[in-house]
């Protein structure tokens with residue numbers, strides 16, 4: 001924890017939280033376990049800034065782990081939510097906003113002919129995998145080391161994000177049966193995927209991948225990787241699922257599938273699609289989606305699915321993102337951050353490297369390029385912890401784990417990005 005900022009109130013709240021909430025947090029990635037200290041408790045946020053309960057202000061590079069791509073509390077979203085508050089909070093019955101959001105998703109996302117709203121990214125992925133199994137009549141799934149797909153049983157094997165940060169090889173509570181049906185390949189390794197598929201011919205229901213990996217730090221797909229997965233799945237009769245919970249509406253308006261021009265059978269969306277409310281969405285080919293209950297036999301449901309407040313927030317967010325120039329601006333901000341960090345590395349002489357895709361970037365404490373989980377996990381954890389503390393002290397909030405992205409928003413200014421890079425140069429030089 002920082003020497004110059006006071007965090008007395010955060011520390012007090014964390015002590016109280018630990019008495020009633022396991023580990024004091026409602027999601028493990030929020031804990032500062034891998035960097036040390038008590039997590040910062042936020043009080044309010046606006047634009048690119050957050051203020052903690054001790055009155056410290058930070059430039060925020062977490063953005064709620066992705067949803068706040070417009071910045072915090074964007075006026076258009078607040079207006080839409082306020083108007084909905086006067087009409088109702090939850091109906092548990094169809095409403096117009098969910099039709100409009102499904103239509104919008106299908107207009108914007110290349111693979112989406114139909115969409116189903118759920119309440120989290122975890123649920124979207126879990127439902128997509130069940131749908132793939134139900135549709136193909138096969139059991140096995142292939143995932144990639146270091147990709148995170150939420151916390152459902154079948155997908156926790158070799159997962160990124162918090163699972164990686166806490167160094168958990170698997171997790172108690174997942175039965176051998178659930179784990180046995182999940183096959184794991186290294187990211188960017190097409191040969192390994194083909195080997196798995198050949199060894200289990202006719203049994204693989206789907207290959208699920210983050211088309212831009214964001215949960216082992218940011219790792220771009222190598223040229224040919226997504227194309228290869230597309231071709232292999234088509235040949236084998238397995239469905240290709242893109243987990244675009246981070247990359248959806250971020251890598252491009254239509255997600256990574258638009259950016260790289262590869263169309264999966266199904267995709268999972270989350271984070272941005274809810275505009276700051278708990279929303280996930282699975283979308284894809286109509287023929288597959290129509291296997292979902294009640295159109296088809298694969299059961300899937302949710303009391304709060306299509307919640308009207310969340311739907312209008314998501315719709316307003318997508319409207320803002322569809323304005324001309326938005327993704328050029330996000331790309332420009334990302335490039336500025338990448339260049340600043342590259343200069344910081346060069347000036348400090350510290351062995352590190354930057355990966356970036358659009359408005360997502362990660363500073364890896366490794367001299368070598370990082371293109372898979374083995375590379376990401378070879379990075380210096382102690383150096384990351386000192387970097388994290390140094391940045392916090394200088395007023396910059398980044399995720400408290402070396403396996404995460406820096407999330408840029410439209411609210412970040414050039415000055416904030418330059419200041420961030422200058423602070424990083426100072427911190428790296430002192431490592």
Ligand SMILES: *Cc1c(COP(=O)(O)O)cnc(C)c1O
Nearest residue numbers: 120121122148149150243245246
């Ligand atoms: C965040 C995330 C999830 C899980 O979403 P939740 O809303 O946290 O359940 C799934 N996949 C990816 C790629 C994610 O980044």
